[in-house]
Amino acid sequence: MRILLDKFSKSFGSTKVIEDMDLEVGSGEMLALLGPSGCGKSTTLFAVCGIHRPTAGRILFGDRDVTNLPSQERNVGVVFQSYALYPHMTVEENIGFPLMVKRVAAADIKKQVADIAALVHIEDLLGRRPAQLSGGQQQRVALARALIRRPDVLLLDEPLANLDAKLRLEMRSEIRRLQKETGITAILVTHDQVEAMSMCDRIAIMKSGEIVQIATPSQMYNDPRTSFVASFLGNPPISLLKGKAEQGAFVLGENGLRLPLAALSGIPDGTALSLGVRPEHFGTAGGVPVEGRVVFAETQGRENLYDVVLPDGSVLRSIQPVRDDVKPGDSVRWNLDSASTFVFAEDGQRL
Amino acid sequence: MAEKPQTSANFSSVPVILLLGLFSLPLLVMYAYLFIDTISDTEVGSLIPSEFTLRHWSFLWETKTGKPNIWLVTLNTFIFASCITGVILTVSSMAGYVLSRLNVPARGFFLAGVMVLHAFPSVTLIIAIFIVLQWIGLYNSLIGVILVKAAIDLPLGIWLMKGFYDTVPWEIEMAGTVDGASRFTVWRRLVLPQIKPAMMALGLFSFLTGWSEFILPQVLAPGAKVQVLSVYLASLIIDDNNFDFGTFKAVGVFYVVPVLILYVFFQKHLMNIYGGGTKG
Numbered sequence A: 001m002r003i004l005l006d007k008f009s010k011s012f013g014s015t016k017v018i019e020d021m022d023l024e025v026g027s028g029e030m031l032a033l034l035g036p037s038g039c040g041k042s043t044t045l046f047a048v049c050g051i052h053r054p055t056a057g058r059i060l061f062g063d064r065d066v067t068n069l070p071s072q073e074r075n076v077g078v079v080f081q082s083y084a085l086y087p088h089m090t091v092e093e094n095i096g097f098p099l100m101v102k103r104v105a106a107a108d109i110k111k112q113v114a115d116i117a118a119l120v121h122i123e124d125l126l127g128r129r130p131a132q133l134s135g136g137q138q139q140r141v142a143l144a145r146a147l148i149r150r151p152d153v154l155l156l157d158e159p160l161a162n163l164d165a166k167l168r169l170e171m172r173s174e175i176r177r178l179q180k181e182t183g184i185t186a187i188l189v190t191h192d193q194v195e196a197m198s199m200c201d202r203i204a205i206m207k208s209g210e211i212v213q214i215a216t217p218s219q220m221y222n223d224p225r226t227s228f229v230a231s232f233l234g235n236p237p238i239s240l241l242k243g244k245a246e247q248g249a250f251v252l253g254e255n256g257l258r259l260p261l262a263a264l265s266g267i268p269d270g271t272a273l274s275l276g277v278r279p280e281h282f283g284t285a286g287g288v289p290v291e292g293r294v295v296f297a298e299t300q301g302r303e304n305l306y307d308v309v310l311p312d313g314s315v316l317r318s319i320q321p322v323r324d325d326v327k328p329g330d331s332v333r334w335n336l337d338s339a340s341t342f343v344f345a346e347d348g349q350r351l
Numbered sequence B: 001m002a003e004k005p006q007t008s009a010n011f012s013s014v015p016v017i018l019l020l021g022l023f024s025l026p027l028l029v030m031y032a033y034l035f036i037d038t039i040s041d042t043e044v045g046s047l048i049p050s051e052f053t054l055r056h057w058s059f060l061w062e063t064k065t066g067k068p069n070i071w072l073v074t075l076n077t078f079i080f081a082s083c084i085t086g087v088i089l090t091v092s093s094m095a096g097y098v099l100s101r102l103n104v105p106a107r108g109f110f111l112a113g114v115m116v117l118h119a120f121p122s123v124t125l126i127i128a129i130f131i132v133l134q135w136i137g138l139y140n141s142l143i144g145v146i147l148v149k150a151a152i153d154l155p156l157g158i159w160l161m162k163g164f165y166d167t168v169p170w171e172i173e174m175a176g177t178v179d180g181a182s183r184f185t186v187w188r189r190l191v192l193p194q195i196k197p198a199m200m201a202l203g204l205f206s207f208l209t210g211w212s213e214f215i216l217p218q219v220l221a222p223g224a225k226v227q228v229l230s231v232y233l234a235s236l237i238i239d240d241n242n243f244d245f246g247t248f249k250a251v252g253v254f255y256v257v258p259v260l261i262l263y264v265f266f267q268k269h270l271m272n273i274y275g276g277g278t279k280g
């Protein structure tokens, strides 16, 4: 079911958290709300599930206006960051609770719980209490509880934040599998860009209560609208160089690097700019030679990560297939792929 | 509390136990004599009991002239303490939730009010309460004194419950509402079970204060039909005509036994009240 936020605003007392947000999530789509801590992701999510009333604006599920509907009548499933399992109930009672409050017959509940438990692979744990489960198991229980009512909408608030790296990887594909299998519309809140990119159809990047850009993961990576988006996506992150425009070229410092760029035609000389270079676009391939000194090298197994200081003091990051001929302190002359760089104006807007 | 005492290798507990034992000895001796005196007769001026007798316990099977039947009095005390417990548990579990979680108007005022009422010395109200009870016809009735006692103890209960509710995570309630439960169901099925230990503790606490309450029943319900044990006990000392110290002590022991039993069985729960109720 489609979710539409129309000019949604939320403030707590006098603090405005979200102002005039428009957001549409297509039916069956999984959308990531990605942003730094405190930008209003959870607030948005809680408004969608009805825990927070919007200060202004409308929320629609399909064509139905649910703005003033209490959570009980919205038919949403939520997985909270802390899972919020009911500690005094067994796993079975936890999962069955949404059906129990609907007064479904006990035998029916038992059957549906068994079905959904099989779906998330926790059949053996039904008799336990939440305190006797591992983090990943609790997460599955929370997911099962959110799904058992066959909700129109599934909301996930950083569901993987408490898991270890390996389990996180596992649950990532698990959640995606369930979402695809059930065809449910889902919103995933996260501040982990890898999670957002790997799990979701589209990503909405938020910054202090505003959506900066909505796009598919690859669009967003290859065509960021602002320097904030560019620096948020990608690991290791993009390097940003501060420079000036000069006759259609990006110039770094006094007679330093000079990059002619198509995007810069018509920009007055002397305009302050920043240049974004992803680590994979600085290395052995590429057209523009850049000299610098390696100050940091780190191996990540398959690849090596280098920090290179340019003569004017700015730093470029480079990621390359493993090689052991370069050590910190070495002077290098590597190439920059100027066609893949991004130029941003001083306010962060892409040019 | 419930854990076994830890024995430490480089610290002997024997001297401490000896010292504490020595200090508590007078108390222990007093308790011992309290009990011994009820089942024996002692020569005046002597410390050693001279003969065994059940004479002092005879109040259990024969009603003294001018005094109510002991079993009726015990039943009254039991009803008194239980009803207080019921009222306090019901009201404070609900009021505490409201004050902790709901956005009621004048919440701050209510919170402060509860605090002030708790600190207020209730004895100063006793004359006024007496007049009010007499006026509405509840003087000398169990209901009247139960209501008064419960009302006086409620602020503490509400405040404690609010403190316990504050420790229950909001997410549980959020999860409950999005799972489709009404606010009442959320409270009843999800939140209340989280504070069960606190309810247990408050219940015991209320029962025990009810059991030992003296002033209110003495002033507001002194009649023979509605007498409680504390009043009965006091009437034994006041009675100058046939003053019987042995019986007085026996009634005292009889009075304190249920309390001891409760303590033995529920000591662990009672300690809970000091564990979580201080927040807020």
Ligand SMILES: Nc1ncnc2c1ncn2[C@@H]1O[C@H](COP(=O)(O)OP(=O)(O)OP(=O)(O)O)[C@@H](O)[C@H]1O
Binding pocket: A012, A015, A017, A035, A036, A037, A038, A039, A040, A041, A042, A043, A044, A191
């Ligand atoms: N009940 C509240 N009263 C006042 N301010 C609030 C309330 N809830 C949230 N805020 C504020 O709203 C802003 C957004 O909060 P929100 O919880 O949505 O952040 P978030 O994006 O989910 O962050 P995180 O990634 O840390 O969970 C924060 O600045 C927070 O201080």
Ligand SMILES: [Mg+2]
Binding pocket: A041, A042, A043, A157
């Ligand atoms: Mg959050």
